[in-house]
Amino acid sequence: MLTRRQLRVKVMQCIYAITQSKDDSLEKQEKFLKVSVENTYTLYLLMLSLLRELHTMAENHVMHDTKKYMASATDSFPDKEKFIKNQLLLQLVNNPSLTAELNKRKIKGWYLNADYIKILYKEIVRSRLYKIYMAQEGNSYGEDKNLIIDLFREVIAPNEKLYEFFEDDKLTWVDDIPLVNTFVLKQFKSIKKDESPSYFLPELLKDQQDMEFALKLLSKTLLNNKALEDEIQGKTPNWDKDRIADIDAILLKMAICEFLNFPSIPERVSINEYLEIAKEYSTPKSSIFINGILDKLVKEYKTAGKLKKAGRGLL
Template sequence: MLTRRHIRVKVMQCIYALIQSEDDSLEKQQKFLNVSIANVYSLYLLMLSLLLELHQLAQKHVSASSKKYLADEQDNFPNKEKFIHNKLLVQLAENTALKEALDSRKLNNWYLNEEYIKIIYKDMVESKLYQKYMQSTENSYEEDKEIVIALFKEVVAPNDKIYEYFEDDKLTWVDDIPIVNTFIVKRLKKAKEDSTFSFFLPKLLKDEQDMVYAKNLLSKTLLNNAEWEKEISAKTPNWDKDRIAEIDHILLKMAICEFVHFASIPEKVTINEYLEIAKEYSTPKSSIFINGILDKVVKEYKANGKMQKIGRGLL
């Protein structure tokens, strides 16, 4: 689920938090990093379970409407139970492994905050997407999958109330929401009628090496902070430190750390990754500034042998 770029962002957040709190405890920041990365998976489970909550609320509405004497809007549909029989939603609802994952992490957020589900449900049933789906007489897994993906993209993901809720719950989730939402859409697109329970419970990290990389990047950047400061100062003699954005400073240190301590990562990969992060998290001109500094560092380190890269993809 998480790529190396996402991991770099997590490390950046940790270093930024350390600077803001003026706490130089490496152990504390490593713990923060572990929790921050683990919380991405909790957010994934919560967003996926939100679909389950909408499905359950739809079942309650259909059940309630069947007991009414007066007709409501549901009665205008060829099959008012079409949404609750949606094959992908039923597949998720019957996924016991997903339920166990939610229970084991005590992720009962929507049970405690059901007003958010009601808000999204109202937006959903009033949407043209839902209306068109409910008017259709087609009955296929592909159609059911398409409507779930479309509703997630157009109704669920853009909902401001959900965004505000996650922002208040865990600050790091603000940056994680786009990552998780994009992953969910990609995952749902690949879903098949015979997908196993585990398909909807992917690994958070590709392998253990990703976590090792995250911890090493954090520790080596912080432990060599003074050295990286000198490098940046030497390459920016006409700049006051206060004129360099805090995020730019952090990204430069992380990139220089990768040049020196991560021999298997090509310098071009490092530069491209941090330029992309700068475009998203720092000032409009940051990527140009960072690119100029890193270019100087690479040329110097190659000349004096300080940067030794090994492995494939280095040409």
């Protein structure tokens, strides 16, 4: 679920937090990193539980409509229960593995925040997608799946109120929201009618080595901060560390740390990763600035024999 690039971003956030707070506690930042990684999975589960709550609200509305004497808008639909019979939604609702995981983690984010469910449900019911779906008789698994994908992409994910809720709940979720939304959509697009319940509980990391990589990158960058600053010194005309954007300085240090401490990662891979992160998190010209410095350093390290790379994909 989390890639190495996303782990690099989380390490960057930890180092930035130290820069801003002047708290140089490595132990505290390692704990923050682990919690930040774990919270990404919590956000993913919250998104799935949101869809379950929307299903519950739809059930309640259908039940309420059947008890009314006056006609309602839903009466024009061939099957008022079509949405709550949506097969992809039911895969989430009737999923014992997902229920157990939500209970295990005590995720009850919508219990005290039902207003967000109401807002989203009203937007869904008013949407063109919902009306077209409900107006058609019968439903195939493909049609059910496409509806949920389209509703998630066009109604749920872009909702500003929902974004504000997540932003206020956890600081690191601001960066995790696009990642999690993209992953949820990927899951929905790939799911099959007879999918195992465990499908919705993927591994957070590819393997334990990814977490070890992130922790090592964090500790090596922080513990060698002065030496890494010295490596940058003089690599650009009129260099002044006080004038370099904080994010740029952090990304440079992390990249140099990878060059010198991670022999299995090709230097070009490291450079490309940090350039992409700079484009997203720093100034418009940061990637050009960072690329220039890193290219100079790589040439110097190769000449001096300091760049010792070995492993798969390397000569």
